[in-house]
Amino acid sequence: MPLLFAALALIALVGAAGVLLSRNPVYSALSLLLNFVAFAVMYVMLSAQFLGVVQIIVYAGAIVVLFLFVVMLIGGNLPALGRGRRAYVRAAGVILAALFLLALLFGLARPLPNGLAAVGAPDGGSVQALGLALYVDHIVPFELASILLLTAMLGGIVLARRYQAPPKD
Amino acid sequence: MVPTHYYLILAAIIFSMGALGVLVRRNALIIFMCVEMMLNAVNLTLVALANQWGNLSGQVFVFIVMAVAAAEVAIGLAIVMAIVRHKDTINVEEINLLKW
Structure with missing residues (x-):
């Protein structure tokens, strides 16, 4: 199990580095896919099987397919971005991100309180258990998420529609 | 059994890499991908802690985060398409209409 975790962590990190470093957005999207799939396997390792499947389907x-569509739609007819950002902007970004990581790791330095991981819920992430949690205990956020998705759908349609000037007369 | 800490540290590293991407990249699409990566890192944290405490609320959180991520991508990519149609660029340094 630790070996599998190490391999998956490596894959996830390689994917993240690929997103960061590649010049071509298509390669970035494919690296992102690598990262997502590694995370999906980790969810299964963490007894969240259903979330692993949902991760594959949704992400x-x-x-990723949506990203690839957009890259293909707009990628061909754009001028290259030219030379990179000014060096100090880049250095400031690296320093800020490193400081942020240090702060996060500092917060993680304390040991976690003893959880129930050793006990482990028998069917932690099964569809049945998650469905009960979702539809009984957390029904209001679930319904709000549906409204959010509806709004997003309407917004996407409105934004992506080509603007037509109303006929004036 | 992998300690929960390893997952949290991995998530912290990936989140920071996403933040780095948001800070240094100029392609709006890649900035979006980095935001997705950060959301995913948070999801990993939530799932790991849900496992640690044997509580399903963390996984429900991840569900909601996934819904928000999907909505965000749909809207964000529509905005990117609209910007490209208007300005023929996805360089965030040239999208500065609201910059004082």
Whole structure:
């Protein structure tokens, strides 16, 4: 299990580095896919099987494909971005991100209180358990999420529609 | 059994890499991908802690975060398409209409 975790962590890190470093947005999207799939396997390791499947379907299936669609739609006819950002902007970004990481790791330095991980819920992430949690205990956020998705759908349609001037007369 | 800490540290590293990407990249699409990466890192944290405490609320959180991420990508990519149609660029340094 630790070996599998190490391999997955390596894959996730390589994917993240690929997103950061590649010149071509298509390669970035594919690296992102690598990262998402590694995370999906980790969810399964963490007894969240259903979330692993949803991760594959939503992130790998929908989001990365959407990214690739847009890259293909607009990629061909754009001028290259030219030379990179000024050096000090880049250095400031690296320093800020490193400081942020240090702060996060500092927060993680304390040991976690003893959890129930050793006990482990028998069917932690099964569809049944998660469905009960979602539809019984957390029904209001669930319904709000549906409204959010509806709003997003309407917004996407409105934004992506080509603007037509109303006929004036 | 992998300690929960390892997952949290991995998530912290990936989140910081996403933040780095948002700070240094200029391609709006890649900035979006980095934001998605950060959301994913938070999801990993939530799932790891849900496992640690044997409580499903963390996984429900991840569900909601996934819905928000999907909505965000749909809207964000529509905005990117609209910007490209208007300005023929996805360089965030040239998208400065609201910059004083």
